[in-house]
Amino acid sequence: MTGADSPQRPLRDKLRGLRTAAFGADPAGERMERIRRSPNFADGVFQNPEGTRSARPSSGSMAGLMKTYFRKEERVLRAPAGTVPVYPTTLADTAEPPASGLRLTWMGHSTVLAEIDGSRVLFDPVWGERCSPFGFAGPKRLHPVPVPLASLGDVDVVVISHDHYDHLDMPTVRALAATRALFAVPLGVGAHLEHWGVPQDRIRELDWNESTEVAGLTLTATPARHFCGRGLRNQQHTLWASWAVAGPEHRIFHSGDTGYFEGFRDIGAVHGPFDATMIQIGAYSPHWPDIHMTPEEGMRAHLDLQGGSPHGVLLPIHWGTFNLAPHAWAEPAEWTRDVAGQAGQDAAFPCPGEPFEPTAALPDIPWWRSVSRPIAVPWRPAAEPGGLRGAEVAPALQ
Numbered sequence: 001m002t003g004a005d006s007p008q009r010p011l012r013d014k015l016r017g018l019r020t021a022a023f024g025a026d027p028a029g030e031r032m033e034r035i036r037r038s039p040n041f042a043d044g045v046f047q048n049p050e051g052t053r054s055a056r057p058s059s060g061s062m063a064g065l066m067k068t069y070f071r072k073e074e075r076v077l078r079a080p081a082g083t084v085p086v087y088p089t090t091l092a093d094t095a096e097p098p099a100s101g102l103r104l105t106w107m108g109h110s111t112v113l114a115e116i117d118g119s120r121v122l123f124d125p126v127w128g129e130r131c132s133p134f135g136f137a138g139p140k141r142l143h144p145v146p147v148p149l150a151s152l153g154d155v156d157v158v159v160i161s162h163d164h165y166d167h168l169d170m171p172t173v174r175a176l177a178a179t180r181a182l183f184a185v186p187l188g189v190g191a192h193l194e195h196w197g198v199p200q201d202r203i204r205e206l207d208w209n210e211s212t213e214v215a216g217l218t219l220t221a222t223p224a225r226h227f228c229g230r231g232l233r234n235q236q237h238t239l240w241a242s243w244a245v246a247g248p249e250h251r252i253f254h255s256g257d258t259g260y261f262e263g264f265r266d267i268g269a270v271h272g273p274f275d276a277t278m279i280q281i282g283a284y285s286p287h288w289p290d291i292h293m294t295p296e297e298g299m300r301a302h303l304d305l306q307g308g309s310p311h312g313v314l315l316p317i318h319w320g321t322f323n324l325a326p327h328a329w330a331e332p333a334e335w336t337r338d339v340a341g342q343a344g345q346d347a348a349f350p351c352p353g354e355p356f357e358p359t360a361a362l363p364d365i366p367w368w369r370s371v372s373r374p375i376a377v378p379w380r381p382a383a384e385p386g387g388l389r390g391a392e393v394a395p396a397l398q
Helices: 008-017 029-037 059-069 072-078 091-095 170-177 190-195 263-271 295-305 331-343 367-371
Strands: 102-108 111-116 119-123 157-159 182-186 203-206 211-214 217-222 242-246 251-254 276-280 313-317
Touching (some): 091 102, 102 276, 102 313, 111 251, 119 217, 157 217, 170 190, 182 190, 182 211, 190 203, 203 217, 217 263, 242 263, 251 263, 263 295, 295 313, 295 331, 313 331
Parallel strands (some): 119 157, 157 182, 182 203, 251 276, 276 313
Antiparallel strands (some): 102 111, 111 119, 211 217, 242 251
């Protein structure tokens, strides 16, 4: 029997047919050679700083996760009980330059528009309805995007932290490819962008601790503790990164997805302190403790980046938009609000689409409480109005 007659061949062909354009492209040629030369690439894959107990959720952890993920009483907590309030961002909101020179607009999940020292940076833009390679399946938005992408206005640089679907969205990239924006991405991710129509000369592809200059800003890809991949066959051939952005007057940091690691101190020592940090505080789980931070770890990372003391403003990201973990929908915000108060650290809690300047009055109304079901608060050390430690409380009543 020849290979062409093999009974496995039709199955392989069917599986190949499921690989839509959204899966992207694997690095090859000179791009792959550059990856092999990276000091962060060893044994055929990119390596995490300090190592991890698991570079990605294991089959055993996923099996345990499934037992809780589909339990009805817990599943209902992972979505809002009502309509998430969305600020109707318009061009008028961002047409006037920020008085302080720095303005942030959280669009939901990890998408943030940063206006910094006269330039506009768009982090991890996801305007798609699902974070999935398929339009009919996968985590769906829990709130609409605050503003159509076409109405966002000019963007100088699009920054991508890594190639997971909730951070790198093919329809959004294709739309931005039609603009003049440059793309700053971790090593290897450029293969996806070129596959989707972004010209090679508009891609700045960086290894950790490499920098590029765009529109008067210095963008540096800094280490993170995560993993990559857009399919079942994940070869770890695209890098993941956090990002430090420095302008003439301001500095900001975007964590991407990451577990906590000691390297935040080094990043802060070299590139900080920061006027604002955008820190991942959602989609954590004991099933993957090394690749996503809890709010407590996110606060520790922020303080490390600031030299160990409260400074600047923390903007919590990576929560509220997609159901990606077993924790309650409102838990990341509620927990972050608590740890920020305990640390004496300023934190902003805008609803999706609400612009704010870190040096002005911060949005701090806990808007999620009006649409959250009662949740447990096991991180609180003592009895508080509305409930005891570990008990279920109705956030809207507190």
